[in-house]
Amino acid sequence: MQITFLGTGTSQGIPVIGSKHPVCLSENPKDKRLRVSVLIEWEGYTILIDCGPDFRTQMLTNNIEKLDAVLFTHEHNDHTAGLDDIRPFFFKQGDIPIFAHPRVLQNLHKRFEYILNNDDKYPGAPSVQINEIENKAFFFKKLPITPVNAMHNRLQVFGFRLKNFAYLTDVKTIEPEETEKLKGVKVLVINALRQEPHHSHFSLEEALAFIAEVDPEQAYITHISHLLGFHDEIQATLPKNVFLAYDNLKITI
Numbered sequence: 001m002q003i004t005f006l007g008t009g010t011s012q013g014i015p016v017i018g019s020k021h022p023v024c025l026s027e028n029p030k031d032k033r034l035r036v037s038v039l040i041e042w043e044g045y046t047i048l049i050d051c052g053p054d055f056r057t058q059m060l061t062n063n064i065e066k067l068d069a070v071l072f073t074h075e076h077n078d079h080t081a082g083l084d085d086i087r088p089f090f091f092k093q094g095d096i097p098i099f100a101h102p103r104v105l106q107n108l109h110k111r112f113e114y115i116l117n118n119d120d121k122y123p124g125a126p127s128v129q130i131n132e133i134e135n136k137a138f139f140f141k142k143l144p145i146t147p148v149n150a151m152h153n154r155l156q157v158f159g160f161r162l163k164n165f166a167y168l169t170d171v172k173t174i175e176p177e178e179t180e181k182l183k184g185v186k187v188l189v190i191n192a193l194r195q196e197p198h199h200s201h202f203s204l205e206e207a208l209a210f211i212a213e214v215d216p217e218q219a220y221i222t223h224i225s226h227l228l229g230f231h232d233e234i235q236a237t238l239p240k241n242v243f244l245a246y247d248n249l250k251i252t253i
């Protein structure tokens with residue numbers, strides 16, 4: 001299984017437009033972060049988790065030629081706004097399978113009615129094949145996928161475990177029985193926004209405590225704000241099996 005971190009930034013991305021914050025002015029490519037998304041390649045299939053406003057750039061940068069499924073963690077704009085740009089994949093492949101919680105699908109219906117509703121379709125509009133998921137393991141082809149339920153302040157979000165890889169973002173709290181589903185993963189991806197506590201995201205300290213509890217071989221931190229600090233400086237403070245993810249990082253599991 002190959003994982004590509006397509007974006008590792010929080011909702012505004014880094015640099016923030018117009019910001020003079022030192023991290024936003026950094027010339028280190030690892031300090032430039034698009035909106036959060038990850039690509040999983042497995043047995044010839046290409047699976048995307050979240051399709052945010054930087055989706056088009058992310059596909060072009062990584063020369064992605066096909067898209068077999070899109071899993072959504074939740075409906076916030078930084079995770080969904082790129083849906084229209086699945087068009088080139090739709091033209092080549094037909095309806096693109098999407099997987100999401102019923103509430104997220106309802107939200108997508110409102111915002112992308114012309115994509116999700118097949119009546120009176122405008123020529124050129126993409127179509128999707130809709131798959132509702134609940135907090136229960138399911139298969140994509142022969143790949144078992146286990147949703148992991150968590151809370152983003154008061155909003156439910158799904159993380160996903162795919163074999164020995166787990167990806168969770170926008171988590172603030174998680175129940176012990178959901179954490180239990182992550183036991184034995186080799187690679188855990190988890191969000192940390194900044195040093196200071198935040199109402200809907202793990203701080204770095206909370207993420208490190210969660211990583212210690214799950215105890216994966218390696219952990220990667222994503223959904224990072226410029227307020228966390230410079231990539232290289234923060235990386236130097238982390239335990240030896242914990243890494244700040246950065247855009248276009250690839251790992252093989």
Ligand SMILES: [Zn+2]
Nearest residue numbers: 011076078170
């Ligand atoms: Zn987010």
